Amino acid sequence: MPELPEVETTRRGVEPRVAGRRIRALRVHEPRLRWRVPASLPAKVEGATVSGALRRAKYLLFPLEGGASEGGAGGVPATLLVHLGMSGNLRVLPSATPRLLHDHFDLELDSGETLRFNDPRRFGSLHLIEGDPAQHPLLRHLGPEPLEAGFDGGTLWRASRKRRVAVKQFIMDAKVVVGVGNIYASEALFRAGIRPGRQAGGLTRAECDRLAAAIRTVLAKAIEVGGTTLRDYVGVDGNPGYFRQKLFVYERAGDACRKCGTPVRQRVQGQRSTYWCPACQK
Numbered sequence: 379m380p381e382l383p384e385v386e387t388t389r390r391g392v393e394p395r396v397a398g399r400r401i402r403a404l405r406v407h408e409p410r411l412r413w414r415v416p417a418s419l420p421a422k423v424e425g426a427t428v429s430g431a432l433r434r435a436k437y438l439l440f441p442l443e444g445g446a447s448e449g450g451a452g453g454v455p456a457t458l459l460v461h462l463g464m465s466g467n468l469r470v471l472p473s474a475t476p477r478l479l480h481d482h483f484d485l486e487l488d489s490g491e492t493l494r495f496n497d498p499r500r501f502g503s504l505h506l507i508e509g510d511p512a513q514h515p516l517l518r519h520l521g522p523e524p525l526e527a528g529f530d531g532g533t534l535w536r537a538s539r540k541r542r543v544a545v546k547q548f549i550m551d552a553k554v555v556v557g558v559g560n561i562y563a564s565e566a567l568f569r570a571g572i573r574p575g576r577q578a579g580g581l582t583r584a585e586c587d588r589l590a591a592a593i594r595t596v597l598a599k600a601i602e603v604g605g606t607t608l609r610d611y612v613g614v615d616g617n618p619g620y621f622r623q624k625l626f627v628y629e630r631a632g633d634a635c636r637k638c639g640t641p642v643r644q645r646v647q648g649q650r651s652t653y654w655c656p657a658c659q660k
């Protein structure tokens with residue numbers, strides 16, 4: 379499943395190819411994605427210019443300028459919102475490239491290239507937001523971005539007081555902080571020296587500081603290695619960041635901890651596998 383680092387890697391890959399480009403056509407080959415793509419959507423974006431590529435949590439946002447959706451009085455700003463779901467990826471290809479199975483839409487640009495979405499499981503989505511994207515129901519309730527200023531130990535400290543939920547589930551809650559998937563939660567807790575089963579409310583301020591720093595580190599490292607796989611093919615299905623970075627505990631049950639040699643432990647927590655070192659994590 380594409381996690382935050384893969385989505386950010388995609389954003390960085392596609393942005394220079396789409397920013398400043400005018401949309402010739404949006405061709406939806408399969409509207410039955412996680413939410414059905416309205417038949418009226420393509421006409422609203424044709425002729426608009428993509429002004430950039432942004433990311434919020436695991437959503438990609440393409441702000442548009444001009445086009446039919448801005449035709450009304452006052453000109454409502456519009457944004458295309460894409461989610462990669464469980465198995466989606468975006469590629470920038472010459473428009474004439476033959477479609478593959480599971481290629482569901484093409485955003486054809488005046489450069490002669492197309493932004494093509496492929497998603498075998500169809501849990502991905504495409505929306506047009508007219509108005510402020512931050513107020514969209516899918517985005518409105520999201521917590522802070524882990525890699526932006528404003529997310530730190532204080533964020534975790536304030537949100538965790540009196541919370542009895544296990545710290546691993548706490549940091550995977552998008553209302554607390556977005557984009558910390560199962561792999562990154564285990565890895566961040568290892569780096570911070572905190573056992574995943576502890577109550578969030580029992581963390582000290584110093585532990586919150588260490589944990590926030592660890593979350594930032596694991597995500598930033600994954601983006602770094604994800605970025606090195608980018609060429610013409612902007613994929614999230616080829617070499618996701620977490621397969622290329624050295625994992626300390628994730629999927630290493632029974633193996634020696636890379637720091638101290640103690641066998642790594644595993645248990646199921648909130649229906650997800652959790653891994654930790656009983657010696658390095660308190």
Ligand SMILES: [Zn+2]
Nearest residue numbers: 635638655658
């Ligand atoms: Zn250890």
